[in-house]
Amino acid sequence: MSEVTSSRGARALLGGFFGALVLFLYLPIAILAIFSFNDGDVSFPLQGFTTEWYRRFLSNPLLVTALERSAIVALISSVIAVALGVLASFVLVRRRFLGRSAVSALLFSPLVVPYLVFGISLLVVFTAFDRFLIDVTGYTIPLGLHAVVIGHVVVSLPYTVLTIMPLLERLSIGLEEAAQDLGAGPWQRFRRVTLPLLTPALVSSFLIAFTLSFDEYAIASFLSGTQATWPVYLFAQLRVPSQLPQVVAVSSVILLASLLLVLAAEVARQVAARRYGSGFAPRTIA
Amino acid sequence: MPVGFIAAYSVGAVGIFPTDAGVLSLEDWRRFLGGGSIYLGLFWKSVRISLTVSVVVVVLAYPVGYFLALCVRKRKYVFLLLIIAPFLTSYLLRVLAWKVILGDSGVLNTFLVWGGVRSPGDPVTWLLHSQFAVMLVLAYVWVPFVALPIFVSLDNLDRSLLEAAGDLGASRWRTFLRVTLPFSVPGVVAAFVFVFIPTIGEFVTPLLVGGTSGYMYGNAINDLFTRGLDWQTGSVLALFLLGVVAGLMAIFGRFVQLRSVAA
Numbered sequence: 001m002s003e004v005t006s007s008r009g010a011r012a013l014l015g016g017f018f019g020a021l022v023l024f025l026y027l028p029i030a031i032l033a034i035f036s037f038n039d040g041d042v043s044f045p046l047q048g049f050t051t052e053w054y055r056r057f058l059s060n061p062l063l064v065t066a067l068e069r070s071a072i073v074a075l076i077s078s079v080i081a082v083a084l085g086v087l088a089s090f091v092l093v094r095r096r097f098l099g100r101s102a103v104s105a106l107l108f109s110p111l112v113v114p115y116l117v118f119g120i121s122l123l124v125v126f127t128a129f130d131r132f133l134i135d136v137t138g139y140t141i142p143l144g145l146h147a148v149v150i151g152h153v154v155v156s157l158p159y160t161v162l163t164i165m166p167l168l169e170r171l172s173i174g175l176e177e178a179a180q181d182l183g184a185g186p187w188q189r190f191r192r193v194t195l196p197l198l199t200p201a202l203v204s205s206f207l208i209a210f211t212l213s214f215d216e217y218a219i220a221s222f223l224s225g226t227q228a229t230w231p232v233y234l235f236a237q238l239r240v241p242s243q244l245p246q247v248v249a250v251s252s253v254i255l256l257a258s259l260l261l262v263l264a265a266e267v268a269r270q271v272a273a274r275r276y277g278s279g280f281a282p283r284t285i286a
Numbered sequence: 287m288p289v290g291f292i293a294a295y296s297v298g299a300v301g302i303f304p305t306d307a308g309v310l311s312l313e314d315w316r317r318f319l320g321g322g323s324i325y326l327g328l329f330w331k332s333v334r335i336s337l338t339v340s341v342v343v344v345v346l347a348y349p350v351g352y353f354l355a356l357c358v359r360k361r362k363y364v365f366l367l368l369i370i371a372p373f374l375t376s377y378l379l380r381v382l383a384w385k386v387i388l389g390d391s392g393v394l395n396t397f398l399v400w401g402g403v404r405s406p407g408d409p410v411t412w413l414l415h416s417q418f419a420v421m422l423v424l425a426y427v428w429v430p431f432v433a434l435p436i437f438v439s440l441d442n443l444d445r446s447l448l449e450a451a452g453d454l455g456a457s458r459w460r461t462f463l464r465v466t467l468p469f470s471v472p473g474v475v476a477a478f479v480f481v482f483i484p485t486i487g488e489f490v491t492p493l494l495v496g497g498t499s500g501y502m503y504g505n506a507i508n509d510l511f512t513r514g515l516d517w518q519t520g521s522v523l524a525l526f527l528l529g530v531v532a533g534l535m536a537i538f539g540r541f542v543q544l545r546s547v548a549a
Contacts, residue, residue: 028383114487
């Protein structure tokens, strides 16, 4: 087969190119990790091994608070995005209705709208709503984490739907019909038959939504108000050279953690593939 | 949920104006589109940067997609994951890594000094805070993302077509040009669009590594909202960008199968 697509020399060349690209992709990340153990500022020559930066960031309350905020936002928004994703997938797969294509176009539009534009439109909406509240009730809800959660739900929803929908499409409706014949009600059918079968897709779509939210800067920067999430905090710190080594240390931990998460999502997919036969599981790399 | 999204949009278009002057006016639009606006020039500069990045990224990713889809027989998905994984890690951190590499006392300049290419007091300054830096970092950030649609379109190619071309006496090069390449056009276009759209609205990367010469259209929007507090002009700029993106999707939408993003 591959004799048709490439000669041996061309294959070696392409393989070499592939290797070079992998190196290009991982080298900067590796450099960042090396500096996190450097006993000095973030520049060569290296000045000896230290774990000082790791200790210091753990005792930095602002940094830890920002991390906690991001974890909370990511957790809440991805749970909501997965729940709504299941709902939307069901509606799009099982129901035929007028305006179905319009709904799906709207649902997927965050994929192609620049986050900058999306962030400022939400900012405008929240500000207008806040003005309205002050005028009517005298109370005000300032921008904050709730706004970030809403923004993140909307941008991660297309990814969860795209992960869940293909699996749902391939699930035989016969299984649910069989459950119905055996006397299961709609809720019982969903809970005992459909949901367990969807679990792998739910897990991987949750992981995708979580990583997306945890790392999202553009939207959070407009909506977080005074409650800076981790990327917003990180961005502010990038201008302070003395903070850089600490930031680099946390960054390495997070890079490692997110790589592990990605691997976990992939393993979930593989498990699904083994359970239902190959060619069944959706590929869920976002 | 979609209702919330419509609301966000209609208000984004309508609700902006009442918060400011209270009158609906096209004055800002006229000022923006008419001659002499610095923003329109900035927009074309951003288009140039984004186009360059998109082309470079597709050219880099195509051989990799080809290699993985058509030359590798075992474990191709593992290799694909290897390419894609960086995309799922922190965006800011990957930009930060390049800041460390390209800076005046950064990794590259240090090596240049060690190698005797440059004297210690004379670093290569155009590495950071330049258009070059913006393009390099954007390309770095988006390559993994682009490899996917190209890989998918090549992987779905019917192999017997290639064998048929070979049996009919076409050389490998000719087979590639006449069969493989045309079949992968949708994937390439999708990849192109999916890099162009986010990079044209980019403001984080230019802010970190661009300096003044790397200032882009997205930075102008960001500044109008966060510093200048001229939301009205900012919204005009943002809506213009949205219009351009919508236009692109209308033209290339049929190539862009959403499935290929999450496939």
